[in-house]
Amino acid sequence: MAPSPEAGARPAGPPGVTIRHVAADAGVSTATVSRVMSGRGYASGATRQTVLQAVERLGYRPSASARGLRTARTATLGVLVANLANPVFLPFLRGVEHVAEAHGYAVLIADSRRSRDVERHELDTLYAHRVEALIVGESVENPEHLATLSEAGLRVVRAPDAGGESTAWSAAAIEAPAIVAACTRLADLGHRRVAYVTGPATRPPAPRGSARRDLVVQTLTVRGVAVEPVTMRGTDDPDRVTSAIRELLDTPRPPTALLCAAHPLAPRLLRALADADVALPERVSFLTFGDSPWAAAYRPAIAVIRRDAYTEGRAVAQRVLYDLGAAPEPGSADPPLATFDPRQSMATPPAAAPR
């Protein structure tokens, strides 16, 4: 595969039409062009027409670099996530992107891959680009560094996943009603032992993860249901998961329900359950966080605590842009961002049936 011939050429690229070209073409000064483009300041109708025609003819687009340099506003948002492999980030990103686009903002993405070093590098890149705000989508590996950048003027906004000061706008708050509904239903069905299955612990712990666990444990315990925390390792190896599942269920008093703490884990658990010939939902009820068309398609049907990451993304972006003065007051018509449909399929546990 041959490289393109001009690879590595220094000055690179065709001329590039600047504001001066437009000014010359329209027979005005650059100041006038700028004023016409931005709509700020005065400009007579005739001049405006002339300029716009020149812009059109030459295909002029102001350079974001120059503009950013001069005005210190880059019209750019950054989104930093801890693990871009997690499917929930796609709708989240999409939400952010759509709102950003609507206000002329660009979106830079960064994936720290849960690595301190990578994250540090990404943060530096984002800061170098002077993003007007940085949305952090999950836990941060380098809080010190982030704090430094924050002092340096970086506006940091934490997504619901990212924890931080507990406000109404936190994962716990958003998901609480759905979690309580789901746990209540489990208890009502007669379950008395529930396994709460998580992936390998992350360091630092993902805030959303902790919030979920705490609320689940509390809600269930209060209702007399024992919660057994299970950490699933080696989730990329189906066989390991399968044997872990077998082990979990082959105990004298096995859990009668499995609560999967994170979306990416769900298909792996389901696969293991199938491989281990565990009947759902008769032998164990299966409940998971997250959402995906696949979860809805899975048969036997499984219960899902849905999360509307797209709307979350929109909401975060809206709020950020409002803070930046780039968007109007975000409409506060908030649909619930997480839901649980009580009719979703879970079974009465075998032992509890005769109660």
Place this chain on the structure above:
Amino acid sequence: MAPSPEAGARPAGPPGVTIRHVAADAGVSTATVSRVMSGRGYASGATRQTVLQAVERLGYRPSASARGLRTARTATLGVLVANLANPVFLPFLRGVEHVAEAHGYAVLIADSRRSRDVERHELDTLYAHRVEALIVGESVENPEHLATLSEAGLRVVRAPDAGGESTAWSAAAIEAPAIVAACTRLADLGHRRVAYVTGPATRPPAPRGSARRDLVVQTLTVRGVAVEPVTMRGTDDPDRVTSAIRELLDTPRPPTALLCAAHPLAPRLLRALADADVALPERVSFLTFGDSPWAAAYRPAIAVIRRDAYTEGRAVAQRVLYDLGAAPEPGSADPPLATFDPRQSMATPPAAAPR
């Protein structure tokens, strides 16, 4: 929710440490600081130390805007996709991002949502930011506009999805072996009628979609298998899909296999099949493009033509950065980017059993 107090303030943000501050702090000129930072030009060991310490102490990060303005290199890539809701774009994006990060590049994303207007706007934004290269991830709604920008110096790189000149690097070429293997297997099992199910047609047609269909049709036809194209509408309404499936299978000579043309469609079809009580794979074999842990978890097991979008993303980015002179020759150790495992579960069609 009160806005932050300084919302809308013009100059905005803390001072921001510039190269001049560093120069002053280190007692040298800005030129020297620049040379130390970039490693280009001379700088004595002692000076270098002093400068680096100042940089460290002040937390200086060069402004990408200023640098970009001066050098016309923004160290930024753009990725434009037609529909960010499609899960394959997540691994693809991830691949691009990882390679970009490794070379100090930032990644701007844009989602055209298959709208001409949105896309036009996104393209302008990307161009305004002077991305050094634009990766287009699927079909483009505004070829004229893209051509204009291209003439203006925008380097456009088409992902395998995006079609364009048919090179070794196209969706068709990548997927061909896997598609042929899958089709051959279908034919060998005795299937004689296969439904090829697509979502609503897009305008313009997605190149990958066309390539897939053409190759599937050709491969199957040659082997004496009839291919019945089915366009599935209203895929967001489970009931509509279910009745469409019923209708499709309640014919005198129904297809004995369903080939799902796109990943996002698969769970919807599966759900409909379950709702319609269609036994898999006995009544119809199910085969789909795409990949996701969910597909592997689905039971009864379904056959998948896998696509390694992460590696595709890496490969595209690697090639782009190489063209830009920012990365070394991409290693040409190419693992297959699409695979089909012939042992995957498909059944012999009922009618053909006694053959």
Place this chain on the structure above:
DNA sequence: CGGGATTATGCAATCGATTACACACATCGT
């Protein structure tokens, strides 16, 4: 020890857009 090469550093122009300021003209009220 002289002089060309090499190393080290500073000065100042430059990239493209924005905007404070100055100026010119038009309008209007009294």
Place this chain on the structure above:
DNA sequence: ACGATGTGTGTAATCGATTGCATAATCCCG
């Protein structure tokens, strides 16, 4: 008719980093 406003436009400084050129210091070798 005069100044107060309100419009329309241009001049030039400015943002932060890079880099060509000039200058200065050092070195090497005969």
